[in-house]
Amino acid sequence: MEIRVEEDMAADRMVIEIVDDGCGMDEERARKALDPFFTTKTVRRVGLGLPLLSEACRMSNGEFRLESCPGKGTRVRAAFQHSHIDRKPLGNMRDTLITLMSGHPQLDLLYEHRKEGKTFSLDTREIKADLGEIPLDAPAVVSALRTLIQSGLEDLGAF
Amino acid sequence: MTLREAAEKLGLKPVAGLSRLSREFGQGYVSDLLSDVMANAKPGDIWVTLQIHQNIIAVATLKELAGIILISGRQPEKQTLAKAEEEQVPLLLSDLPAFEVVGQLYQMGITGRR
Numbered sequence: 001m002e003i004r005v006e007e008d009m010a011a012d013r014m015v016i017e018i019v020d021d022g023c024g025m026d027e028e029r030a031r032k033a034l035d036p037f038f039t040t041k042t043v044r045r046v047g048l049g050l051p052l053l054s055e056a057c058r059m060s061n062g063e064f065r066l067e068s069c070p071g072k073g074t075r076v077r078a079a080f081q082h083s084h085i086d087r088k089p090l091g092n093m094r095d096t097l098i099t100l101m102s103g104h105p106q107l108d109l110l111y112e113h114r115k116e117g118k119t120f121s122l123d124t125r126e127i128k129a130d131l132g133e134i135p136l137d138a139p140a141v142v143s144a145l146r147t148l149i150q151s152g153l154e155d156l157g158a159f
Numbered sequence: 160m161t162l163r164e165a166a167e168k169l170g171l172k173p174v175a176g177l178s179r180l181s182r183e184f185g186q187g188y189v190s191d192l193l194s195d196v197m198a199n200a201k202p203g204d205i206w207v208t209l210q211i212h213q214n215i216i217a218v219a220t221l222k223e224l225a226g227i228i229l230i231s232g233r234q235p236e237k238q239t240l241a242k243a244e245e246e247q248v249p250l251l252l253s254d255l256p257a258f259e260v261v262g263q264l265y266q267m268g269i270t271g272r273r
Contacts, residue, residue, distance in 0.1 A: 036217030037242065046217040052193060055212050 001107060005090065007115040007158070012083050013062075014090070018076045025068040033066060053078050060087035094149045094159060097122065098142060105136040113158055120152035160184065160267060162226050162249050165205070169263055171228060171251040174235065175243035182249065184225035187269050189261050193218050200224060205269065207260050211235045216242040216250075226250065230257045 004017040025033065032038040034054050039047030053076070054064035062080035080087045097111055101124060112121040127145070128136055135141070153159035163180040166173055173180055188200040189207040193214055200206060202223035208215060211233050219227055226249030229235060235243065235250060243250040253260050265271075 036214050037220075037246075044221065046221045048193070048197075048214060048217055048221075051214050051217070055214055 002110045002112070004111075005093070005113045005158075007082060007113075009082060009116060012081055014080045014082045014087070016076075016078045019073065021073040024070040024072050024074055026070050030066055030068045030074075034064075050076070056080070056088055060084035062087075090158070092159075094146060094153060097149055098146055101145065102137040102142050113153065113156060115156045115158055118156050120156045120158070122149065122152070160269065162205070162251065165264065165267070165269075166251055168267060169253060169255070169260065171253050173249065173251050175240055176226060176247045176249035179226070179247055179249050182225050185269060187261065187264055187271055188224075189257055189271070197222065201273065205264070207257055207264075209233050209257065211239055213239040213242045215239065216246055216248050219248045220246050224248075228253055228260055230255060230260055 001021075002017070002019045004015075004019075006013075006015045008014070033050050036046050036048050036051040039045065041047060050066070057064040057078050057080055060080040061084050062078065064079070065077040066074065068074040093113070097109075100107070101109060107124070109124045110121070112119060124136060131141065150159055161181050161183055162173070165171065165184075166180065184203055184205045186201065186203065187205040187207060188196060190196050190199070191208050191210050193210065196206060196208075196218050200222050203225050204222070205225045205228060206215075206219060207228045207230060209230050211229060213236060215227055216239060218224075227243075228251045230253050232252075232254045234252070240250070242248075255263075
């Protein structure tokens with residue numbers, strides 16, 4: 001999975017792109033994905049992640065796009081007017097990434113965040129290669145990653 | 160108090176979920192942040208909001224809310240109305256601003272305390 005965040009102050013745009021190489025969706029499923037009453041979950045009837053994200057784009061003069069191909073994966077692109085008064089804050093990306101990585105240590109995750117000419121990136125494949133037998137969700141590893149991500153985002157002015 | 164009684168006293172216009180207007184409610188929640196409602200509203204609450212997108216119906220269903228009051232003359236989107244009717248989620252319209260709707264409900268004994 002790849003998560004890219006670009007904050008382009010000159011163009012007054014923030015774009016979040018999420019790409020995966022999962023099982024993908026056919027056209028009908030991709031269309032239904034924005035219906036809050038459509039979900040593949042079995043424990044409840046509503047699925048609000050994508051509907052809320054697309055609404056958040058709309059409310060901040062942005063746009064939302066979902067492209068998917070069965071067997072290949074899905075790309076979600078959420079764009080926002082950066083300075084829009086109703087744009088919701090990006091939130092705590094440090095803890096979001098830590099939760100993703102420690103909850104799914106088998107996932108190959110690439111995170112790239114660009115802002116004002118600077119970039120912070122994190123690739124769990126490289127980290128796992130360096131760790132060898134030590135699991136990604138080992139407490140000491142999680143703690144180190146938390147510090148690494150925080151300082152990376154702080155350098156970017158994004159934390 | 161039932162939703163029907165509240166509608167009569169506050170001059171609310173029910174536009175969907177009419178089969179459930181005899182539902183009783185005693186507490187309410189006011190917020191326009193759906194994530195906040197998902198985190199903090201309780202089953203049976205009446206929800207006061209200006210949001211008109213169909214996501215409000217999904218949230219109301221998820222949280223088992225008594226119904227939704229849309230404020231300040233806001234009209235639900237076409238899809239919101241359709242979903243409200245499909246799910247039989249009571250949707251009531253008010254010309255009043257949120258502060259006034261909540262204040263009047265409070266005076267009628269509807270609280271927000273947990």
